[in-house]
Amino acid sequence: MKTVSPSKILVVDDEPDLEPLMLQRMRRYIRKGTYEFLFARSGKEALEQLNEDPEIDIVLSDINMPEMDGLAMLEQIPDINPNVRAVVVSAYGDMKNIRTAMNRGAFDFVTKPVDFRDLQITIERTLAHTQQWKEALSYRDKLVSIQNELEVASRIQRSILPSDFPDTPQFQMFGNMEAAQDVGGDFYDVIPLDRGRVGLVMADVSGKGIPAAMFMMTCRTLMKGVAIGLLNPGEVLEEVNNLLCEENETTQFVTVLYAVYDSETGSFTYASGGHDAPLLVRRDGRTELLPLTEGIALGVQSDFKYPQRKVTLDPGERVVLYTDGITEAQTEEGVLFGVEGLSNALLGTSGTEPAEATIREIFAATREYMGDAPQFDDITCLAIHRIG
Numbered sequence: 001m002k003t004v005s006p007s008k009i010l011v012v013d014d015e016p017d018l019e020p021l022m023l024q025r026m027r028r029y030i031r032k033g034t035y036e037f038l039f040a041r042s043g044k045e046a047l048e049q050l051n052e053d054p055e056i057d058i059v060l061s062d063i064n065m066p067e068m069d070g071l072a073m074l075e076q077i078p079d080i081n082p083n084v085r086a087v088v089v090s091a092y093g094d095m096k097n098i099r100t101a102m103n104r105g106a107f108d109f110v111t112k113p114v115d116f117r118d119l120q121i122t123i124e125r126t127l128a129h130t131q132q133w134k135e136a137l138s139y140r141d142k143l144v145s146i147q148n149e150l151e152v153a154s155r156i157q158r159s160i161l162p163s164d165f166p167d168t169p170q171f172q173m174f175g176n177m178e179a180a181q182d183v184g185g186d187f188y189d190v191i192p193l194d195r196g197r198v199g200l201v202m203a204d205v206s207g208k209g210i211p212a213a214m215f216m217m218t219c220r221t222l223m224k225g226v227a228i229g230l231l232n233p234g235e236v237l238e239e240v241n242n243l244l245c246e247e248n249e250t251t252q253f254v255t256v257l258y259a260v261y262d263s264e265t266g267s268f269t270y271a272s273g274g275h276d277a278p279l280l281v282r283r284d285g286r287t288e289l290l291p292l293t294e295g296i297a298l299g300v301q302s303d304f305k306y307p308q309r310k311v312t313l314d315p316g317e318r319v320v321l322y323t324d325g326i327t328e329a330q331t332e333e334g335v336l337f338g339v340e341g342l343s344n345a346l347l348g349t350s351g352t353e354p355a356e357a358t359i360r361e362i363f364a365a366t367r368e369y370m371g372d373a374p375q376f377d378d379i380t381c382l383a384i385h386r387i388g
Contacts, residue, residue: 043073175382185212186378202321283316283351315388316351
């Protein structure tokens, strides 16, 4: 059982009779271990004790004292310990000194002759404020620590997302993500494969923040490792799903669209683990959703077979992979951007447009549609463009 230390109160007064009187009148609280009283005869002596003992909670001080009075002492207390709260004792009606003391940082005051019942209430009120202040400082320190951790996690997440994309005479690729929080649950990846093939990953992990980011890193590592060893997208999702289901105590899941593009034939073979359908963009900017495969999110049920489909891109055609942060972006009135908004963003674009320009147009259209509405979800997009 944790022992609670008594609150330390430093009494500053040059009257020698005050010490035994204070100890006698407060003996009940001293015996219970509620208060511990320390004494000083001047402001100078009090400052020395504050320097030696950082555990002091309250300074209860007279104003008129030799060497250094209470008002001069008040000015120096914050330099020694800004968490200490001061209560001044002053003659009844001496509002000038009381006002000066409050201006110099005193938390409260009591008047002479001292009413010890009123003094005890004042001490309790001051200690309650001190405790709230310490808790606030603790929360602030924790918040700073969390913010630092989030910044580190954000840098780690950005570092694992592809920054260099294939740009060959046969095809181009480009992707981008804007997290709704410091760290997000979306990710995309580009995986070089053999024989001129390349793997494309678009995924959305359940949840937000650091837990989602950690699960995202696990998913990304598994996708990359499995994709290098297996040829078919459906088989890749099946294997990754089984691995995630083996140890998933957090019961998190991830929707994934995984595709393999063959640069020699223009074939685009894909399988979906509960993810949104890819968007095919024709040479003239017309769009259509590719048929979805029947697949569930990864991490939910093991031994699930993921069907796959294949289309062949003609020269000048593009495929856009995205997360629901695009389609579910909304105005301040709550109207969704939708697949229609995504398609409209590409109207009028041509088959000669670079993949990077396609992504930037989508992001610009999404931001413009949202206006001043807050971003509730990660916005992520990846495009592949067959050149010809």
